[in-house]
Amino acid sequence: MSGKAMLLLISGFTMLMMVVANNFNTVSGRVTDNYVDYFNKTTSHNIAISGANMAANLLFLDSTWNAGIPNKNYQGGKLNVTVQTIDAYKNIKRITSVGIFRRDTSKVEVTFAPSKFSKFAYYSIYEGTNIWWMNKDTVWGPFHTQDILRAANHPVFFGKASSKGGIKYYTNQATDKPYFYGGYEQGVDLSLPTNGVTALKTPAQNNGLYFNGNNSGQGTVYLKFSGDYLLYRYSTMTPYDSVHLPTAAPNGVIYVDNGVARIQGTVKGAYTIACSGTSSGKGTIWLDDDIVYSKDPRTDPTSTDMLGIVAQSNVWITDNTPNRSNINIHASIYVQNGGFGAEKYDTRPVSGTINLLGGIIQNTRQAVGTFNSGVIKTGFSKSYRYDTRFMTASPPFFPGTGGYEIVSWYE
Amino acid sequence: MNLGQSLFAIGALTILSLSILRMNNNILSTDETVMNSKIGILATSIGTSLIEEASKLAFDENTRTDPVNSLSLLTPALSLGQEVSGVFDDFDDYNNYTQNDTIYSIPFRTVCRVTYIEPSSPDGSTSNRTWHKKLTVKISSDFSRDTLELSTIYSYWYFR
Amino acid sequence: MGYSTILDILASIVMGGILLNTVLQLSDSAAEKTYNYSGELSLQQNLATVAQVIEYDFRKMGYCANWQNFPDPSKAIAAADSSSIKFYTDYDNDGDIDSIRYYLGSTSELTSTPNPRDRLLYRVVNNQTPNEVNLGITQFYLIYFDALGDTVHLPIANPGIISSYEINIRVESVYAYDEKYSSAYWRQIRLVARNLKNR
Numbered sequence: 001m002s003g004k005a006m007l008l009l010i011s012g013f014t015m016l017m018m019v020v021a022n023n024f025n026t027v028s029g030r031v032t033d034n035y036v037d038y039f040n041k042t043t044s045h046n047i048a049i050s051g052a053n054m055a056a057n058l059l060f061l062d063s064t065w066n067a068g069i070p071n072k073n074y075q076g077g078k079l080n081v082t083v084q085t086i087d088a089y090k091n092i093k094r095i096t097s098v099g100i101f102r103r104d105t106s107k108v109e110v111t112f113a114p115s116k117f118s119k120f121a122y123y124s125i126y127e128g129t130n131i132w133w134m135n136k137d138t139v140w141g142p143f144h145t146q147d148i149l150r151a152a153n154h155p156v157f158f159g160k161a162s163s164k165g166g167i168k169y170y171t172n173q174a175t176d177k178p179y180f181y182g183g184y185e186q187g188v189d190l191s192l193p194t195n196g197v198t199a200l201k202t203p204a205q206n207n208g209l210y211f212n213g214n215n216s217g218q219g220t221v222y223l224k225f226s227g228d229y230l231l232y233r234y235s236t237m238t239p240y241d242s243v244h245l246p247t248a249a250p251n252g253v254i255y256v257d258n259g260v261a262r263i264q265g266t267v268k269g270a271y272t273i274a275c276s277g278t279s280s281g282k283g284t285i286w287l288d289d290d291i292v293y294s295k296d297p298r299t300d301p302t303s304t305d306m307l308g309i310v311a312q313s314n315v316w317i318t319d320n321t322p323n324r325s326n327i328n329i330h331a332s333i334y335v336q337n338g339g340f341g342a343e344k345y346d347t348r349p350v351s352g353t354i355n356l357l358g359g360i361i362q363n364t365r366q367a368v369g370t371f372n373s374g375v376i377k378t379g380f381s382k383s384y385r386y387d388t389r390f391m392t393a394s395p396p397f398f399p400g401t402g403g404y405e406i407v408s409w410y411e
Numbered sequence: 412m413n414l415g416q417s418l419f420a421i422g423a424l425t426i427l428s429l430s431i432l433r434m435n436n437n438i439l440s441t442d443e444t445v446m447n448s449k450i451g452i453l454a455t456s457i458g459t460s461l462i463e464e465a466s467k468l469a470f471d472e473n474t475r476t477d478p479v480n481s482l483s484l485l486t487p488a489l490s491l492g493q494e495v496s497g498v499f500d501d502f503d504d505y506n507n508y509t510q511n512d513t514i515y516s517i518p519f520r521t522v523c524r525v526t527y528i529e530p531s532s533p534d535g536s537t538s539n540r541t542w543h544k545k546l547t548v549k550i551s552s553d554f555s556r557d558t559l560e561l562s563t564i565y566s567y568w569y570f571r
Numbered sequence: 572m573g574y575s576t577i578l579d580i581l582a583s584i585v586m587g588g589i590l591l592n593t594v595l596q597l598s599d600s601a602a603e604k605t606y607n608y609s610g611e612l613s614l615q616q617n618l619a620t621v622a623q624v625i626e627y628d629f630r631k632m633g634y635c636a637n638w639q640n641f642p643d644p645s646k647a648i649a650a651a652d653s654s655s656i657k658f659y660t661d662y663d664n665d666g667d668i669d670s671i672r673y674y675l676g677s678t679s680e681l682t683s684t685p686n687p688r689d690r691l692l693y694r695v696v697n698n699q700t701p702n703e704v705n706l707g708i709t710q711f712y713l714i715y716f717d718a719l720g721d722t723v724h725l726p727i728a729n730p731g732i733i734s735s736y737e738i739n740i741r742v743e744s745v746y747a748y749d750e751k752y753s754s755a756y757w758r759q760i761r762l763v764a765r766n767l768k769n770r
Binding site for chain 1: 423424426444452530531532543545566
């Protein structure tokens, strides 16, 4: 009897152990499932990111590329990239990259929109050999230079900064490195288009306001914005004529062809004033006095006033009496061949501050005053503020970069 | 105790022995599985970190401070790797890079390889210079028989 | 004859004792392993879950389905600390910008589990009631880097300086056999939210 009893006892014990072992097997299966699931998700994500990278390169090389990358094998899974135009009018494109690995799918969506120069708070091609961004310099919006970024004693950049060249430090990185509050990228080539100004001629002739500087006696045009009206004349000896701007320039473009423009006034609405010409001072826009918005967007966020100043040669602050005590400028300034500066910056009297709300896009950085040991000696000091509306909007027909920018990345 | 009872007893002891052996095997194999899974998750994390770290860098040594518009200006395939030992300033510096980590006494060994690839065949590699590089990361551990492999493709582009 | 009987009895007692001891040890081992494996399973599941939730949220930092509602992704991070971070994202993909905040609670908040080191990880969406994540997290800390790859020192006055970051998470089992807690560690070095590089 004792043998049977033992057998029964042991059998019972064995069955209990089988239940425990079954539990162990379940745990084995579940931990493996958990790990495999995490690995699968990670791999499908890597596949999708890889597809997005490849597609971004193809779009970078050819802005018209729309073939997509259909069904490629990668990492034991599948890669599928499509390109769609989600807004044909604004030419907004989207790359969708799908990575499939076993049962997991990951998606990456990258949205591209045409890039405008007006989004920059500061852009330059040449910085000059001995002009440094210093601790008192603050750029409040996106920044780019085709030159090397010369930094001394921690200049501050609140928007994304980029440069074609790298960074050069006055002493070393520890004492001079810039504070980038919007990120930094180098090796970026973004040149000015050769027809940035002249491209506005046709829109001005068709549905804008066109001044022909080739006409005799009309080489220089004096423009004064006055609300809905634009006052103009060709000589200071003659009275102003006026046009109702919304009627005369419904597309917002005012173009001075091969001439000189002298502007001032209060802008109501969204306009771009362009001035072409390269010889004998032509293609230059002079700021004879303040040029400001009727509604300052800093105090009235509903303001739709917006101005682009687009010059082929230079934009100068005139050395005259109205500009002797500050000058207020509300505009995004674009200069194709020269730069934005102050006339006779090194001899004119101390003239206060340039209060700029907008941005400066120029070929060559120009001077606006001279200093000695931090004390201004001639010309202007600077207070440049970025108009944040330019992150999403631009003045009419303002020059574009010809390429795209990434406006959103979803993964 | 007669012979039958003795045989029952012997049979019972045999069953008990087998049961104990089986149970120990089960425990050991479950231990191994649980450990492998844990190592797998940690290894995936190590691999993903390395990929993310590499993806922050410039595409090529020659694109670090200047743009490049010709494939011939990129680093040749045979020269992919660190230009200066210990300095990681572009994506292909991770070519032939080995990293050793120890997490909770578990040693991990990570081996990286960077190659050029053709977009038409992302699984392969090419000795020609292209605008696309693939980083393959293999993570192994002495405590696990599995070697984990993760990979990503990094391409040259900027939009501004 | 009497001696052999006593010897038989003694031997059978010894053998029986050995057998009994073996069986008891096996039983104890089975009980311990049952607890440990359950704990280890929970631990690994928790770790994978936390990793995936964090990756999902953090990769969308600065993203908005309607990009014009959030045109400057450099302002995506609202506040950042070593064990907390608040950032803007469009978590429900509806085109409106939302905020997500992660922060770690104190050990004293979680007294219902035997593990004295585990803490609640809070995830707050849009200033709603915080969601408590009780997954055995004992450590959650972040390290931040600027655009040039240098570490950003705390406290951070302007989170815009952050260009990338490193997340470190340690997870332990909430229950343990004989107070031997299992643990696992997850780290994502320099997880870059690509939206921070836009525009």
